[in-house]
Amino acid sequence: MSLGQREHDFDVSQQHPVPASIIQMDDLKLLILNTKVPNALLFTGNNGAGREESARFIAKSLNCFNRHAQTSGFACNLCRSCLKIDAGMHPDIITLFPEKNVIKTDMIKELCNAIAAKPHEAAIRMVMIIDAHSMNQEAGNAILKRLEEPPERTFFVLTAPDLNLLMPTIISRCRHIRFKPVSVSAVTEDLIKKWAIPEKMAKIAARTSDGNIKKAMMLLNIAAPDNKILSEANIYNPSETKTIKAKRWVQANGEQESNNSPDSANKPVDWIKRRHWLLSRLFLLVKPDRPSDLHHTNPAAKSAVISRYASASNTNLRHLSNKNTLNAMMLAHELSKNEELLEDSILIIKLWLRDIAVVKCIGKSSLSTDLVVNRDFGKHVQYIAQILPSNFSMQSLEAIHTAEKRLESNASVRLILENFFLSLISFCYS
Ligand SMILES: [Zn+2]
Incomplete structure (x- = not known):
């Protein structure tokens, strides 16, 4: 009916x-x-x-x-x-x-x-x-x-x-x-006024969703009925008869929880947490191996890091490669577990790659503009933009585009993602 x-x-x-x-x-x-x-x-x-x-x-x-x-x-x-x-x-x-x-x-x-x-x-x-x-x-x-x-x-x-x-x-x-797409600022205002979402989170959701109020609400878990994600698929499903109840469980202090694990069973997906988890994992995937490298702040030191990786001995490269390969495969495994969340996870990855490209092109000043979506991860984005090779952005954006195309053709999700994350690592050292 x-x-x-x-x-x-x-x-x-x-x-x-x-x-x-x-x-x-x-x-x-x-x-x-x-x-x-x-x-x-x-x-x-x-x-x-x-x-x-x-x-x-x-x-x-x-x-x-x-x-x-x-x-x-x-x-x-x-x-x-x-x-x-x-x-x-x-x-x-x-x-x-x-x-x-x-x-x-x-x-x-x-x-x-x-x-x-x-x-x-x-x-x-x-x-x-x-x-x-x-x-x-x-x-x-x-x-x-x-x-x-x-x-x-x-x-x-x-x-x-x-x-x-x-x-x-x-x-x-x-x-x-x-109907024109709603502006990011209008969505932010809507989230704050209608749903009492803290401003910082409202901005993240509005920017990540590119002004799509439904997507922004999904990211904040507003209107997620039961354990379902508010997606076009279930909105338009005529057999879905339940009233979608506005459910806001991102409370004013919800952002403080975002360091915990991404999802737990029997709860609506907390996209703010999931995004935090995913962006942190991506950073770990591409950042240079040694934590001490993170502390280099002057350009000369950074270029030294790049050249060290470029001229690393075979043993070092193999070591890096093994560790990062494992990270890549684990991340692909985690993401492929919930295929219904995949589209939005890919969106988060795309926006992150785009941010890196923007910071690489325009520089640090772009971090305080609307051009960068993940401004709360600004330090990570800036670091990656400075340390990784100049063609990283172009190669990685092409790779995610290819991965998306392949996902549409119903190929194995896990294999496609593994391939994508491994390419991402290879671009870091190319
Ligand atoms: Zn009335």
Whole structure:
């Protein structure tokens, strides 16, 4: 069964009730304030740009019992209607989403039957079709007439990543609104205001997620239901019926725990800890072998370290190689244990490699700018950037790109990662 109210993925707090996208987009604001909703809206943009949250907020505002008493003209977030929509319990806020990445004709027919009668209780009913580009041509044709002439007191919201993915006949029947990626600073502010995340952690999460609020929330373990990661995969899974509950267990002092082991059983994954663990392991993987080498601060000493490794005797190289090989294989093993966490772990590795490249190009001053994501690991990043050969960044970024491609082809995860980490080590000495 694919039709029904979809679990909501955001709990709108009363302190900060209006989604950032509504505040930033005059089109959407006017649409609510004038109560003039087109028959069909088409929201395009990346995941995390706020498309669904905005649609839900529009539906809430149009149906809010207290709306006219609100100075803002927006939803009150407190009345029965608002609460029902927030809880995903409103019978007239209907969401259709793909099953196994496809919206079939039968699903559209079922939807059309369901909305043939008048709305149950809503002043204005909203039908949201998530990933409308998943409709095959027949399904697309089946919805066309409805988009043009919706049933009584009903409007549609279609979402898609990009306009080009949709049939022109669909596009021409919708009012298109493009959602821009939310800025890193807006995501940071959102995390601080809505979820009371400490500023330092909010910044790390926002930068690591590149302004994707859902990803940032995942990194902070907000909204992770049970033991699941809040990912697009389970958000869009129609068999997933549980309401995704906002769960914040990163407390104000949570960052102090980040030196502990990355995960423990039966808990949501603590991405802040995991990131800390992964970045520390990566540093150990590429840093020169002897701890005393870390204390060289002048350039001459550093170049001496590099040349020592470059001209190391075979015995030394073999020794280094054996130790680092073991580290590489262990890290590959650890990461391959949780394949569902892999994509985000790779993202963390990529951002770390990118940081090294930035510091290598621009220098130490970049550590205090937004160009560097992992600023809390600034000392490590700076050290690596100074000590490793000049082509390390280019080679390692190419290697991770290759590894990603190979992972897409369903090859052995562990072997691909081993290969990648071993290449990373080899680039340190090339
Ligand atoms: Zn209300």
